[in-house]
Amino acid sequence: MSARRDDQADCDLAILGAGPAGAAAAVEATALGLRTVVVDEAAAAGGQVHAIAPGVTPLPRDVDRAGDAMRAALARSGADCRTGRRVWHLERHGDIWRVHALAEPSEPGKGGVAETVTARALLIATGAVERHLPFPGWARPGVIGLAAATRLLKAQRLLPGREVLVAGAGPLLFLVAKTIVEAGGRVVAVIDARRRRDWFAALPAMATRPDLVARGLNWRRELLACRVPILHGHRLAAVAGDAPALHAEVVAIDRDGAAPSGGASVAFRCDAVCVGYGLLPATDATRLAGATHRFDESCGAWRVDVDDDQRTDRPRLYAAGDGAGIAGAAAAPWAGRVAACAAARDLGALDARAHGLRAAGAKRSRDRAARFGAAMARLANVGDGAHAGIAATTLVCQCERIDRAAIDAAVDAGCTTLNELRSATRCGMGPCGGRLCEDAIARLAALRTGRTQAGVGQPTGRPPLRPVDLDALAGEFDYASLPIGTPAPL
Numbered sequence: 001m002s003a004r005r006d007d008q009a010d011c012d013l014a015i016l017g018a019g020p021a022g023a024a025a026a027v028e029a030t031a032l033g034l035r036t037v038v039v040d041e042a043a044a045a046g047g048q049v050h051a052i053a054p055g056v057t058p059l060p061r062d063v064d065r066a067g068d069a070m071r072a073a074l075a076r077s078g079a080d081c082r083t084g085r086r087v088w089h090l091e092r093h094g095d096i097w098r099v100h101a102l103a104e105p106s107e108p109g110k111g112g113v114a115e116t117v118t119a120r121a122l123l124i125a126t127g128a129v130e131r132h133l134p135f136p137g138w139a140r141p142g143v144i145g146l147a148a149a150t151r152l153l154k155a156q157r158l159l160p161g162r163e164v165l166v167a168g169a170g171p172l173l174f175l176v177a178k179t180i181v182e183a184g185g186r187v188v189a190v191i192d193a194r195r196r197r198d199w200f201a202a203l204p205a206m207a208t209r210p211d212l213v214a215r216g217l218n219w220r221r222e223l224l225a226c227r228v229p230i231l232h233g234h235r236l237a238a239v240a241g242d243a244p245a246l247h248a249e250v251v252a253i254d255r256d257g258a259a260p261s262g263g264a265s266v267a268f269r270c271d272a273v274c275v276g277y278g279l280l281p282a283t284d285a286t287r288l289a290g291a292t293h294r295f296d297e298s299c300g301a302w303r304v305d306v307d308d309d310q311r312t313d314r315p316r317l318y319a320a321g322d323g324a325g326i327a328g329a330a331a332a333p334w335a336g337r338v339a340a341c342a343a344a345r346d347l348g349a350l351d352a353r354a355h356g357l358r359a360a361g362a363k364r365s366r367d368r369a370a371r372f373g374a375a376m377a378r379l380a381n382v383g384d385g386a387h388a389g390i391a392a393t394t395l396v397c398q399c400e401r402i403d404r405a406a407i408d409a410a411v412d413a414g415c416t417t418l419n420e421l422r423s424a425t426r427c428g429m430g431p432c433g434g435r436l437c438e439d440a441i442a443r444l445a446a447l448r449t450g451r452t453q454a455g456v457g458q459p460t461g462r463p464p465l466r467p468v469d470l471d472a473l474a475g476e477f478d479y480a481s482l483p484i485g486t487p488a489p490l
Contacts, residue, residue, distance in 0.1 A: 021320040023046075100116050321335055
């Protein structure tokens, strides 16, 4: 069967995101006869997992064969892959989805070019954002997220520093530390908020992917062989000084993430700090598209609600990859294939029987891989005790320079939701759009009010999804040619 064409749309399926989920979905969709357009902000497909920098030749040890194979399959598929596009708005008109983007400028100093992709169906595969835990000094130069560190190391082949402290929770800790050592840097210590017993407790879920368990154990062995100290059950409490002479204070914590008074503390000197507490589903695009979301207590994060076929509750809107729940890079391509099959079924390219046969194997592979990824997400989710200990003078929203005291004051004045806190303080309304601070603000509000984080809610999705140049959106025009209506009578 073939999908019925609709002259009103540029394509049958638009895919937002060219990471593992989006790329796999594009390959599957084109194989099923769907006209497919993929839109991504990066200069090349790959997402965070397989990021590359065009023009940078990787060293032999850094060659990403899986990423190269993914990009080659996407190029062969025939999908229209539009990289270098910053998507700033999504909307639905009648039966058609519209994806509004700003293309990167062709020359330095020039504005980008506004363009719109129209599609009969839309798949959002925008991945995840990093979870941050505010602490004194987290806005200092030299302090970056673990995800940012992987971007520097993998895509740009740059060290975040020569002597680096790596802190937080979850498997990304050990990947970043191992990569720094391989690249010639020195890791002064790995600070893991999880205890060894927490890792052992996760083994049954991790047993579905023994290859990934073995890889993680190898990372740890490599670090120990290089005499890198690994402190479990500790948390980065503060960073002082100026790079390259940063002073990091590390404290012992209890199971809930709190640092008991009188507990042990350790100080480290370094020129860079990489810190992060796992990943959160990126929900800004699915919120803007109007899909229903639910709070996942297991990993402490909001996620778009999808059915077994990756469908949301909006017509012909699908979500796949970590944006639909943190399940890891191994599960993402299978989820993308499942979503593409669902779109083909809904658009008439597959009948019910063919759809069931085509999607069954991908669903089994997705679910098996997702069990491992979900276990990793739970390990990275530290308890609320860590947030309860945030000092009143600690910056929570870096963009708007808002500290915890201002958040608490707004809550005491009657703000109980994230929307109300945004209106009262402008928290989360800076260039990052809340991606750095939204989770922490919600947890602080929940602690202050005694409500759950789900009760605090999510902010309403509004454009622009990313900062954009208004001159580029407006384009070139002559003021004299603008139509001026007849003034209304007095």
